Every structure is written in C-alpha cells, then in structure tokens.
Amino acid sequence: MKTSDLGTALGYEPVQQDYTDREISSGYTSDLLSDVMANAAENCVLVTIQAHKNTIAVSSMAGISAIVICNSRPLPEDMIQAAAGEQIALFLTEKNQFTVSGEIYNRLKTE
Amino acid sequence: MPWFRADLHLHSCLSPCGDLECSPSAIAATAKERGIALAALTDHNSALNCPAFAEACRRNRVAALFGMEVTSREEVHLLCLFETVAQALEMGQVLYAALANIPNRPETFGDQVYVDIDEVILGTVDKHLTAAVSYSADEINDLVLARGGLFIPAHIDRAVTSMQSQLGFLPEGNYHAVEVLRSPCSLDTGGYTQICDSDAHFLDDIASRWFEFEADVPDFSGLKEALARGAIRLSIDW
Numbered sequence: 074m075k076t077s078d079l080g081t082a083l084g085y086e087p088v089q090q091d092y093t094d095r096e097i098s099s100g101y102t103s104d105l106l107s108d109v110m111a112n113a114a115e116n117c118v119l120v121t122i123q124a125h126k127n128t129i130a131v132s133s134m135a136g137i138s139a140i141v142i143c144n145s146r147p148l149p150e151d152m153i154q155a156a157a158g159e160q161i162a163l164f165l166t167e168k169n170q171f172t173v174s175g176e177i178y179n180r181l182k183t184e
Numbered sequence: 185m186p187w188f189r190a191d192l193h194l195h196s197c198l199s200p201c202g203d204l205e206c207s208p209s210a211i212a213a214t215a216k217e218r219g220i221a222l223a224a225l226t227d228h229n230s231a232l233n234c235p236a237f238a239e240a241c242r243r244n245r246v247a248a249l250f251g252m253e254v255t256s257r258e259e260v261h262l263l264c265l266f267e268t269v270a271q272a273l274e275m276g277q278v279l280y281a282a283l284a285n286i287p288n289r290p291e292t293f294g295d296q297v298y299v300d301i302d303e304v305i306l307g308t309v310d311k312h313l314t315a316a317v318s319y320s321a322d323e324i325n326d327l328v329l330a331r332g333g334l335f336i337p338a339h340i341d342r343a344v345t346s347m348q349s350q351l352g353f354l355p356e357g358n359y360h361a362v363e364v365l366r367s368p369c370s371l372d373t374g375g376y377t378q379i380c381d382s383d384a385h386f387l388d389d390i391a392s393r394w395f396e397f398e399a400d401v402p403d404f405s406g407l408k409e410a411l412a413r414g415a416i417r418l419s420i421d422w
C-alpha cells in the first residue's frame with residue numbers, strides 16, 4: 074500500500090499532501106505518544122486522535138510516514154504546517170480508531 | 185536574602201479526586217502549621233475555590249497564589265498560577281468554556297463543590313473537571329503569559345498525565361519552571377528551573393514535598409525572580 078492509497082483507496086481526507094509517496098508496510102494505533110515513540114515501526118501509518126503539533130514531532134522521531142486523525146478531531150494550523158515541514162502525510166476521517174485500524178489492516182493483509 | 189518554603193500544587197474539595205475535608209480554610213491552616221510561606225490552590229481546570237482560599241490564607245498569614253492545574257488536549261497536566269484571584273477566575277472561565285462537556289458523576293468520580301471561608305457549600309460544578317480542555321499545551325502557555333501568570337508543566341516525570349507519559353519528551357516552551365516528582369528527574373528537563381510540590385488531595389499530604397526559594401518577600405514577584413535566577417532548593421534533594 075502506498076501512502077496516497079489512504080486517500081484514494083480508503084477515502085480518508087488528505088489534509089497535508091507535501092510528502093514522498095512511500096510504501097507503507099504496517100500500522101500503529103495509539104493515543105499515547107510516549108507509547109508511539111517506543112513501539113511504532115518505521116514507515117508505518119499512525120492511527121490516533123492526538124491532533125496537535127507534538128504528534129508530528131514524535132512521528133518524525135519515530136520515522137512514521139503518515140498519520141490518520143480519527144473522529145473528525147479539529148487539526149490546528151501549526152500541526153498541519155509542522156507535518157508539511159517534516160514531509161509527513163496527514164489524513165482526517167470521521168471514523169474511529171477501531172474502524173480505521175481494521176480498514177488499514179485488511180488492506181495490508183490482501184497485498 | 186531569606187529563603188521561603190512553598191507548596192504550589194494543592195487540590196481542594198472542588199477537585200473530584202480531592203477529599204471533601206480539603207476546604208480552603210483547612211488547607212490554609214494546615215499549610216501554615218507545616219511551615220509553608222507561599223501556597224497555591226490548583227484544582228483541576230477551575231479556580232472557584234480561590235476566593236475562599238485567599239481569605240483563609242490572609243487569616244492564617246500564608247502568602248497565596250491562585251490558579252489551576254489544566255488538562256491540555258494532549259492530556260498533560262499544567263500548573264497555571266496568578267497573582268490575583270480575579271485573574272485566576274477569568275482564566276477559569278476561559279477554560280470551562282473549552283472543557284469537554286462530560287457531566288460529572290459524583291458517585292463515580294467524587295464531588296466537585298466550591299465553598300466559602302466557613303465551609304458552606306456555594307455550588308457544585310456540572311462538567312467533570314479532570315477532563316481535557318480543547319487547547320494544546322502551547323496554547324495554554326500563551327493564554328497564561330498573556331495574563332501575566334506563571335506557567336509550569338506539572339509532575340513532568342509522572343507515569344500518567346505528564347509530559348513524559350503523553351509525549352515522551354519535554355517540548356520547548358515559555359516555562360517559568362517544571363515540576364518534578366523525583367530528583368534527578370528521569371526526563372530531560374531542558375535546563376528549565378525545577379520545583380517540586382505535594383500535589384496534595386488530602387490534608388495529610390500537604391507539604392509532603394515542597395521547595396524553597398530565595399527572595400525578599402514570599403510573593404508572586406519574589407517567586408518569579410527566584411525561578412528565573414534558579415534560586416531554588418527542593419525537599420526531595422535534602
């Protein structure tokens with residue numbers, strides 16, 4: 074699955090598209106950024122409701138390629154700018170973390 | 185210059201997790217008894233017990249600061265301290281409007297009552313006060329600076345609701361200090377001045393941790409200057 078497939082195939086709203094369209098091989102779902110930092114794999118997609126710019130800082134350190142923000146949480150402008158600066162793709166959806174994780178899991182499994 | 189003992193993180197009966205015996209009067213009397221020269225009332229996201237706390241501290245001859253422990257959208261706890269009750273109450277209104285609308289269930293979470301100097305209940309707060317407000321830590325930092333207050337990330341090395349647990353690191357900010365539980369702190373404190381407080385939810389725990397600061401007078405300005413100079417010593421280092 075490519076990063077862009079999160080938008081084109083799974084229908085999440087692309088918010089920040091200034092990124093390299095890398096291959097995504099896994100996902101990680103968590104709302105504790107300390108846990109994300111410790112356990113998320115490189116080049117994964119992060120599923121979370123933590124909509125603030127520190128999520129970008131942690132994702133950048135952990136080598137995360139894309140972030141899907143769930144439950145239509147409002148995205149602050151400084152977060153979107155930070156994501157552009159770090160070349161991390163940012164998507165938004167009204168679905169919750171459980172549903173999004175399932176959709177991404179199924180997609181990855183069929184590859 | 186003399187050194188003064190401070191405990192700037194105290195909860196009253198307004199915090200759902202705070203003991204009902206923690207009235208502002210009882211807190212002020214206990215702080216005095218335990219040698220605290222400067223005390224701050226910091227209930228979760230609310231300053232509604234600060235008017236009574238101000239009067240109780242006056243009667244007990246304890247210098248006082250007024251504020252709250254805010255839960256940011258990251259679910260990080262942040263101490264916001266002001267020189268006057270009016271500043272704290274105004275900040276409290278801004279926070280309450282931004283607080284998640286989760287009704288408090290006293291039987292599950294505990295009561296949220298604010299009282300007068302004689303412990304007469306003046307009212308109860310509807311929204312659950314330990315929930316998060318919609319502002320990020322950065323935004324709360326700005327709100328406090330704009331109002332001339334002190335901004336201090338709380339218990340940054342705690343296992344829950346801290347910079348360490350929620351973010352895994354201490355981001356840069358306009359902090360007047362950072363509050364730690366242990367010394368040396370397990371989290372990189374980035375060179376910010378460190379303080380420690382009791383975070384008491386029961387009368388017994390008041391001043392179980394404290395710090396001392398060097399100043400002419402134990403008031404807001406004296407503390408602010410001491411924090412900037414790093415003229416601080418911690419009970420947990422003794």
Ligand SMILES: [Zn+2]
Binds near residue numbers: 338345
């Ligand atoms: Zn706390």
Ligand SMILES: [Zn+2]
Binds near residue numbers: 193195253383
């Ligand atoms: Zn506290």
